Amino acid sequence: MWLRAESAARAAGMAVIIFLCTLPLRLYAEGEDIIALMRANLKSGDYYSAVTEGMRYRHLNPDGPLVPASLLLSGEASYRGGNYYEASESFRLCYQSYRSAPEGRKALLSLGYIRLMTGSPFFALRTYQEYLYVYPEGPGREEAEIDACYAMALQLDFEGAGTALAAYGASFPDGAFADRARELQRLMDEEIERPRKNLALSIGGSILIPGFGHFYTGKYLEGLLALLTNSALIYLIYDAWRDDNKFRMAVFSLAEFTVYQYSLVSSVRNVYEYNSREPFQRSARLAARRHF
DSSP states (O other): OHHHHHHHHHHHHHHHHHHHHHHHHHHHHHHHHHHHHHHHHHHHTOHHHHHHHHHHHHHHOTTOTTHHHHHHHHHHHHHHTTOHHHHHHHHHHHHHHOTTSHHHHHHHHHHHHHHHHTTOHHHHHHHHHHHHHHOTTOTTHHHHHHHHHHHHHHTTOHHHHHHHHHHHHHHOTTOTTHHHHHHHHHHHHHHHHSOOOOHHHHHHHHHHSTTHHHHHTTOHHHHHHHHHHHHHHHHHHHHHHHTTOHHHHHHHHHHHHHHHHHHHHHHHHHHHHHHOSHHHHHHHHHHHOOOO
16 A cells, blocks of 8 residues: 555646646747637737737747747737837837847847837937947848938938948948939938928018019919908908098908918918928838838
8 A cells, every 4th residue: 555655645746747847838839829810810910919929928928939029019009009108018028038049139129210210210210320339230221221312311311321322322232222212312302302481481481472472482372362352352452441430440441450460471371381391201200101
């Protein structure tokens, strides 16, 4: 009886040892299933579920070998779902925690891209510069260089962007992003050569001729409407003066003062809108966009 108890204890001990030895393999297999599910959710557009699965994996396997992949996929899902802050945090954590891993390198590039697309070209440029410093021969070097050019252009540093584009062309004459480089150069050339409107001329002309500021900036219909409205009110003021009707004169004078002031304010606003760099920045950002 004692021998049977000893045999049972040994069998139980062996079972525990086998369980402990195979536990990492089972956890890894389960982890691969979760990562596969994250990718499936990403493909189907269920971004919330993809992020949730990533959180589940990291909760069950805080030091698991697939944590970098889960962070990378979580960041991608958050970005596609419109949660740019969470996406940035996932990529930042992945890079800081797994800098030497391929996922860490890709996370840093993705962080720069999010900043570029969400209106932070200054920080995007710093991110790409960090990538090129930390990974001078990294697989994403070409992508970092071309996106750095876009970041400079979005900051309206056309001279710096032009120099960087020339350096990119020298380093990658037949690069994968050569078309994007040419498109950015074209957009910058057009923006640099685009004529600017003179604010003083717009205001001075509008003082003498109501609606001039609209005509000057190409808004002909608004200019014609302003000219006709002011002319009509001036005539009504004159007609009231001729009839010696002070009440009508006061009403039409107040109306004319309001319309005339609006014409002057519009002459300023139209010049600022015409000279704005925002259309260029919008076009450049659109040209830089790609499938994440």
